[in-house]
Amino acid sequence: MTTPDGSQRELALIADVGGTNARFALTDPVTPAPEIIEPRSLVNAKFASLQHAAEHYLAEVGAKPRSAAIAVASPVHGDEIRLTNRAWSFTRAELRQALNLDHLAVINDFGAVSWAVPALQPGEYVTLHGADDAPLRGPVTVMGPGTGLGVGLLVGDEKRSWEVIETEGGHVSFAPLGDEELMISRWLTARFGRASTERVLCGAGLSHIDAVLGSNGNAPNDVALRDPADIVKAALEGHDVAARRALARFCAVLGSVCGDAALIHGARTVMIAGGMVPRFIPFLRSSAFRERFLAKGRFASYLESVTIRVITHANPGLLGAAVAAREALSEATS
Known part of the structure; x- marks a missing residue:
């Protein structure tokens, strides 16, 4: 695909699917830092399923990715996924086939936000308590109210690899x-x-x-x-x-x-x-x-x-999905 900067890159689909809105974008999983390309926000009520929303987005941006990392507001254990606050359900196998993907990673929405935390830059968060320039210290509780209440856990530190634990807290x-x-x-x-x-x-x-x-x-x-x-x-x-x-x-x-x-x-x-x-x-x-x-x-x-x-990052779920896409590619090619 030709990206906004005029280059040809093999991009992955990323998504952050909540109860009210589904946010889609593309990302290059091999760049030095995770990036969000062509972001769009769709209103879930306008689509019968996640598949239809994803197909609408891909047609709009003219992309045919071969891999995807999709964050959803629900538990993600097993093949069948049912959103907690939206009457959408799908199986990993069917969605992968419908979108013609070689690789599909499905993660919890606040798991995605947790993945985003180490990638945040100064200016993409506001400190309520503590020093603005204090390094990120784990464990990190990640939580927040929206359509529902998401809770995630990030363990590790800046010297070791971070690990995300998805929860339904x-x-x-x-x-x-x-x-x-x-x-x-x-x-x-x-x-x-x-x-x-x-x-x-x-x-x-x-x-x-x-x-x-x-x-x-x-x-x-x-x-x-x-x-x-x-x-x-x-x-x-x-x-x-x-x-x-x-x-x-x-x-x-x-x-x-x-x-x-x-x-x-x-x-x-x-x-x-x-x-x-x-x-x-x-x-x-x-x-x-x-x-x-x-x-x-x-x-x-x-x-x-x-x-x-x-x-305060505009799309932390998409940023986290971009990080997850990089992790999935690394695991698939290792």
């Missing part, structure tokens, strides 16, 4: 603190049968928090929910007290969950990603996030030394 049980969070937990349990952390820390979760707090826990199951983007916008503008209350509670819960994950992982660094948090970093700084992150009794001093950063 977003689906652990929600541990409420205080009357407001107990009210939220009860309402979510009544509505869904269980209150997981993801039910709180995602776009829909912010809408649920807004509805519960606005009704003092009496919102009916069929209540009309405000769009999470509208809640964030209203909270940042400063005139909507209910929106600010909902976003403040969201940030507080995020602090608790990040602190819990850091203790579970033995993390020295926490990287927050996802489509939501980069939109309100100043609000997060002024919220109870840090207080709740440290509120772990005897281990508060341990968490004081943990570096916390927010990833």
Whole structure:
């Protein structure tokens, strides 16, 4: 394929497929550093399947890759893959055949974000706590709210090769603190049968928090929910007290969950990603996030030394998929 710089290269397909959007790009898996070529974002609702979305993208950019690394928001064990927050499913074998690929790597979406972390450059993240120029220290907890709540783990250090451990940590049980969070937990349990952390820390979760707090826990199951983007916008503008209350509670819960994950992982660094948090970093700084992150009794001093950063790279999932494509090629040719 002729790339934007006019060269002919054998490119691989990369993708970051969430519950709402599917982001596609191409990458050259043999360049010195991972790169993202011809990125496009497609709305999942416009396509019947991942295959159709991928075919649409490849036709649009005129590419016929022979290998691909695709990150999906779901567990990726076994041949059959079912997205958690989108009614798409496929088997690795069928997708590889349909897209005429020789090699296909399927990874978890926050596994991809975890792969991206060592490849981030200064300016592609914001430090909430710790030194801006501090080296990346593992283990690294990688997590973030978007359509769902992704959690990954990166182990190793800059002197050794990094290793990604994919997890489904977003689906652990929600541990409420205080009357407001107990009210939220009860309402979510009544509505869904269980209150997981993801039910709180995602776009829909912010809408649920807004509805519960606005009704003092009496919102009916069929209540009309405000769009999470509208809640964030209203909270940042400063005139909507209910929106600010909902976003403040969201940030507080995020602090608790990040602190819990850091203790579970033995993390020295926490990287927050996802489509939501980069939109309100100043609000997060002024919220109870840090207080709740440290509120772990005897281990508060341990968490004081943990570096916390927010990833601001536009497409960390694609960057991680590009890294994964390089790893897959290396394994296939070794």
